[in-house]
Amino acid sequence: MAETFAVKLEEKCYYPDPRCKATAWTPDYTRAYSEFLRDPEGFWDRVARELDWFEPWDRVREWNYPYAKWFINGKLNITTSCLDRHVAGGRKDKPAIVWHGESGEKRILSYEALHREVMRFANGLSSLGVEKGDRVCIYMPLVPEQVVAMLACARIGAVHSVVFGGFGPDALAMRINDAKAKVLVTADVGYRRGKTVPLRELASEALAHAPGVERVVVLRRETPAVELDPDREVDYADLMARAAPDCPAEPMDSEDPLFILYTSGSTGAPKGIVHTCGGYAVGTYYTTRHVFDVKENDVYWCTADTGWITGHSYIVYGPLEVGTTVVLAEGTPDYPDPGAYWRLVQDLGVTIFYTAPTAIRMFMRVGEEWPAKYDLSTLRVLGSVGEPLNPEAFEWYYRAIGGGRCPIVDTWWQTETGMHMVTTMIGEAMKPGFAGKPIPGAVVDVVDRTGKPVPPGTGGFLVIREPWPAMLRTVHGNDERYCAYWNTIPGCYTAGDLAVKDEDGYIMVLGRADDLIVVAGHNIGTAEVESALVSHDAVAEAAVIGKPDPLKGNVIKAFVTLCVGVSPGDGLTDDLARHVRKSLGPVAVPAEIEFMDRLPKTRSGKIMRRVLKARELGMDPGDISTLEE
Secondary structure (H helix, E strand, O other), X not given: OOOOEEOOOOOOOEOOOHHHHHHOOOOOHHHHHHHHHHOHHHHHHHHHOOOOOOEOOOEEEEEEOOEEEEEEOOEEOHHHHHHHHHHHOOOOOOEEEEEEOOOOOEEEEEHHHHHHHHHHHHHHHHHOOOOOOOEEEEXXXXXXXXXXXXXXXXXXXXXXXXXXXXXXXXXXXXXXHHHOOOEEEEEOOEEEOOEEEOHHHHHHHHHXXXXXXXEEEEEOOOOOOOOOOOOOEEEHHHHHHOOOXXXXXXXXXXXXXXXXXXXXXXXXXXXXXXXXXXXXXXXXXXXXXXXXXXXXOOEEEEOOOOOOHHHHHHHHHHHHHHOOEEEEEOOOOOOOOOOHHHHHHHHHOOOEEEEOHHHHHHHHHHOOHHHHOOOOOOOOEEEEOOOOOOHHHHHHHHHHHOOOOOOEEEOEOOOOOOOOOEEOOOOOOEOOOOOEEEOOOOOEEEEOOOOOEOOOOEEEEEXXXXXXXOOOOEEOOOHHHHHHHHHOOOOOEEEEEEEEEOOOOOEEEEEEOOOEEEEOOEEEEHHHHHHHHHOOOOEEEEEEEEEEEOOOEEEEEEEEEEOOOOOOOOOHHHHHHHHHHHHHOHHHOOXXXXXXXXXXXXXXXXXXXXXXXXXXXXXXXXXXXXXXO
């Protein structure tokens, strides 16, 4: 990781309508943050009491560095706060999910209907032998059944592991095997940009290398229906039809695992981040309600996929705990045309819109005439997630989409944090390029290598100083990787991002400090892409870097040395791209591949990616004393 460095800050402020602040759930940020610092446990105790629990907790927090427990001995099931309490409390007929499929399908599930679907599928999973603590892998397109499967696992105490439907069979098999999944839930196909994605075929390839999976549940979408293997596969609809309609929620200890979600690491295999039932429920509920300022009549749309942490926290659990109406849309921002998102905002009356800077930059490129075709006047809150929102994109988003009247919450957080940690709370002054300040509930700082705070205008490492409810509890099967988060900088959780603070305490996130590449909001580990390249018969060694891109934030560039006797011709570049796509999925395909005679290495044999990056970007490579001549 780099040392601290000076950053030139050019600041501009936008002030929202005072009515936003007056009606917000957190109307006075300074007061709320001071109250949190004065009594952190009392702060989280009050939030937790807004959810449903079977048994109350003895203590709010237990902190034995670097291990935390939250709401000790409390018993709950997150689905009772997501579903049962709304059905019993007057929201049973309120739309919980409004779904638009890419092929034109539309479905609305009320809270009562979603509750019923979840209980049936939970019983269906139980009939397949799934018990509390078992792992279930979910590899599906963005359809309501994916949300049903997640909640059904939580209902019976099974641990779900959702794998993004854009990943290929190798990535899926690795995640299935690491989690030791007993059942896989998938679909015959997904639809993307007018094309069919053969999910069941890809899953079958993965299962050839994942012998631990006993049964596969297949949602059949195509007509005529694909024929299933009667020995291992079961039809989703058939499973639902024969399942009993009532399934009491399994009481879970606050510290029982809720899910495992894999995120790419800077080295080695992807990390299975473990989140638990109680703290995660409290953290996602609080941040959904207060950061987005969700009100009873809001229509909320987060454009992420549920295969990522954004989908877990801010499509499924947080919004359903709050009891809002959630929009799910299977399509992409520019299909069938660049008005696709804005047409949905207009047609559904979306009030809260949460998307990625990549999408915003794509919209900027095609011009303001597309959003101008539609009535976006229902929008009242805009959000950004996945990577830093650059000032130019902020300005365009604020003007062209929000009409200069909508607060923008640019959120910084991670798979590991489970919940928002830094943003500009509704009603506070917004500074383009700055995510904002730590939310009430989080203690975030910018420090040097020793953990000492750096002065304003000085770049350093973004860290979290105190535990928070939705924090990861471990890395599945590898507690050492968990401890590394807390041991890199003394006394702090090290996020792996570089950042800078201004005089007012606003934080600007500058990007990754390690070998993780953020492509269009997706975290891609260099090691995983390099392994995929090296698995090709023609490749001897490979190194990949992130290269700045005006649309995606970064793209992947690969440097490859070939095996003796192999020359870079006859379509080898395209073949390597296809090979990575097949192994890891399209999101990990290098945009560029350069063939080299040798890669820069240390004397101990470690590839020096920063030298490659410096050469590519025309920068000083820094200290190269360890470079092998």
